[in-house]
Amino acid sequence: MNCASPSQTVAVLGAGPAGLMAAWELQKAGLSVVVIEADDKVGGLCATHSLEAQAGTFRFDFGGHRFITRNPELLEFVEQLMGDELLHSLRKSVIRFQGRTYDYPLAIGDLLKNAPFSLLAGAASDLLFKLPFTTPVTDRQNASFEDWIESRFGTTLYRNFFEGYTEKLWGIPPSQLSADWAAQRISLLDLKDVARRLLPKRDATPRTYARSYRYPKYGFGRIFERLADNLRDQGVDILLNQPVSGVVREAGRIKAIETAAGQRIDCDQVISTLPLPVMADFVGIDNQLGFRALRFFNMPMATDNISDNTWQYLSDPDILATRLQEPRRRSPFMSPEGYSSVMLEIPCFEDDSTWRCSDAELLPRIQSDLSRLGVDPSLATGEYASTRARYAYPLLRCGYQQERQRVVGALNQIPNLIMTGRQGTFRYIFTDTAMEMGQLAARSLIEGQDRRAEIFDFRNEPTVIETQSVA
Structure with a gap:
């Protein structure tokens, strides 16, 4: 991958956190940038x-x-x-379930006061008689959400707190959902860890999520409205209400972006935050991602x-x-x-x-x-x-990793295309990670280094990032 020069135009597809941060880094380096956004506002x-x-x-x-x-x-x-x-x-x-309200994270006093006896008895039975003889599932590539949860938290908690909610959220049975969702979103280790954290003690383990956070006075989107205003002040074009309808390719490279309004935007480099399967469709790559x-x-x-x-x-x-x-x-x-x-x-x-x-x-x-x-x-x-x-x-169906990797490999054959961001890399990530991904994509162009593999798996560690927030 060659360094992008000031004479070249970089098209950034999408004005969400990753796209705007990529544009910010590019304009700081003196590159010509145009941001193309389908919506009538920035922020994605x-x-x-x-x-x-x-x-x-x-x-x-x-x-x-x-x-x-x-x-x-x-x-x-x-x-x-x-x-x-x-x-x-x-x-x-809080968690609302079957007419009861539970504190979140769980607290022993609250559970004893609110949980039905059948739930407490079932969880205790799983803890004492089932889980000690069950090997926790660790294969995130092939295991299901159901397998991962039941092997760690037992049947009672799975049936009560995980099964129905998860199927409602995803629209597919938990037996068809990848264990990746559990491994990346649930920081508790297992039911023994739950029991240990519920016991009051002076050196109690820190909470598993960030209670304190930063938030803009007039809504989260104000971060990206402010960023877009600064970009415009620096001469960056941000085109709103311009859904991308396709790309023009010559000799394997993307030469222009086409919009639904019939506009053609010539470019030398492309940083795309469009959904991974959408970009794959644009360049003729069949895929099963949704x-x-x-x-x-x-x-x-x-x-x-x-x-x-x-x-x-x-x-x-x-x-x-x-x-x-x-x-x-x-x-x-x-x-x-x-x-x-x-x-x-x-x-x-x-x-x-x-x-x-x-x-x-x-x-x-x-x-x-x-x-x-x-x-x-x-x-x-x-x-x-x-x-x-x-x-x-x-949609993280079981086995999606292999399909994602196949599509990623095919898109990476286009030398002047970098996919980034939450939808662009087909990842469930926090906002700050998307912003960092955008920066990484821009810097790879500025420095002339092919860092696409790094971007696709950026911060893909199996821990919950909230536990380490500095905000």
Whole structure:
């Protein structure tokens, strides 16, 4: 891979965290950059959307974002970018299941008070009589989520807390989901580790997730709106409402980007954050990779407080959403004074009935679920709106690693294309990792080093990054 020269144009596809950070590094090096974005705003899955209601402006993110990182340089960059707009926030979460509410992370007193005897007895039986004679599954390449969880936490906890929620989230049985999802997202080692952490002691093991985090005053997307403003000030073109519809190739290289509006954008180098299977389709690579979509149902509420929880995990399979979030818990500026809001995070597949139906058609189901959860739907102002994320979660079916690697290898044969970011590398990663990936992609062009293999597996260690956050 040759160094990109100032006379060359680099097309960055996607104005999310990875794309904008790549553009930032490229413009600092004096390169000509054009950013091409399908949406009408920057931020990608980290964007913040506004609902203009009678009471004022209500703001909703695409999901439960928080800025956490173990990279002090990146934290300093974001702090300088945001100034006094960056707040300190505390996370408080609970699990809702079968009419009961459990603290998250688990606490012994709370469990003894709230859990049914059958659950406690079953977990104790697994701990004493099953798990000591079970070898934990370690083969992340071939094992399923079900195998990984049951071999560590036992049948009782798997059936109660993991099975139904996981199938609702992913839309496939846990027996078809890769163990990668468990290995990368669950920092507890096994049921013995759960029991050990529940016991109160002075030198208790640190919590398994970051309670404290940084969050912008007016929504997570403000980080990337600020970054985009700075890029424009430096002369970088950011083209919004320009979905990429294809690429023009000559002699094996990408020579131009085509948009749905019929525009052709000539380029010398390409850094793409487009979903991996989408780019594969553009260049004629057959693949079996797919994504799980999300629909967010956003509702202003005529009360200043729904609960004291940042979000609630909704484990019951017959409740439509997987999480109930109250944006005001992250920042009081996410809703007008005296008001709050709820955001229900609903997994679906693109173009299924949940994705397609109107807000009015979905509303009765939402109201029924809120009532079950103890949220009075009559507090709603009567205003509501959905936002949708078509490529929310890479679908990690068993064996997906081999298919991903095959597609990656084929795309890496295009010498002037670098894939990066969450969707571009088909990885479930945190925002800070996506930003670092964008920087790494840009620096590989600037330095003329082929670091694509490093980018695809960047921070792919089997630990939960939240436990090491410096934010």
